[in-house]
Amino acid sequence: MQRSTELDRRMSTANRPLSPHLQIYKPQLTSTLSILHRFTGLGLMLGAAVLVAWLIAAAMGARAFDCAQTVAGSWYGRTLLFAWAFALFYHLANGIRHLFWDAGIGFELKTAYASGWTALIVALLLTLGTFSAGYWYLGAF
C-alpha cells in the first residue's frame, strides 16, 4: 500500500514524456477541415439568429424590413452574407463527407484528401455562384 502511493507520487511528478498534442503537429488538410467544420457550425448558429431577426423585421412591417435590407445590403452586410454563404456551403459539403464516413465509406487516406479538396472547392464554387446569381437578380450584369 505504502509502495503504491510512493509510486503514484513519483509517476505524477516525474518529467515523463507526453504524447504530442495539437501544437506539435504540422497542420494538415484533414485536421484543418475538421476544425473548420466546427467553426462554420458555430458561425452558422449566429447566421441562423440573424435569419430569425430578418423574419421578425419582415413580420413587423415594411419600415423595419427596409431597415434590415439596408443593413444586409451595406458593405459589411454583404461581407457577412458572403462569409455565411461560404460557411453554409462548406458545412453542407463537409457534412455530406461526414455522412459517408458514418456509412463506413471513404476512410482511405487518398480518398479522405480527395473528398476534403472536393468539399472545399465545391463550397467555394457554390458561394461564388450564389453571389453571382444574387447580383444578376439585382441587375448588376
Added chain:
Amino acid sequence: MIDHRTALARARGQGAAKEGLRHWWAQRVTALLLIPFVVWFVIGLVVHTGADHAAVTDWLSEPVTYGLMLVLLGAVFWHAALGLQVVIDDYVDTEWRRLVLTLLAKLACLGLFVAGYISLTIIAFAG
C-alpha cells in the same frame, strides 16, 4: 477484442455519457433533412435578392413556403442544439459550467425557433 468495461457498464450497455445513440442519430437525421431544405431556401433567397417587403412577404405567405420554412427552422435549431452540445461537452470541463452552458444553448435554440415561428405566422396570417 478485449472488453475493458466494468461489469456494471456492460450491464448498462452505455458509455461515460450515459446516453448518446439518440443524440448521434438525431444529428444525422436532421443533417440529411437539411440538405434539400437548405438548397431550396438558398434558391428562394437568391431569387428575392433586392425584392421589397411586399414581394418577400408574398413568398413567405404561400402555404408551401410557410410549411417548408417551419420545418427548416425546426431542423436548423434542433441540429444547432445538438452541435452546440457536442462542442460544449468537448471543451468545458467543469460540470456545473457545462450544465449551465448546455441549458443556455438549448434555450437560445428554442427561443429562436419560437421567434421565427411567430414571425412566419404573423407574415402568413396577419400580413
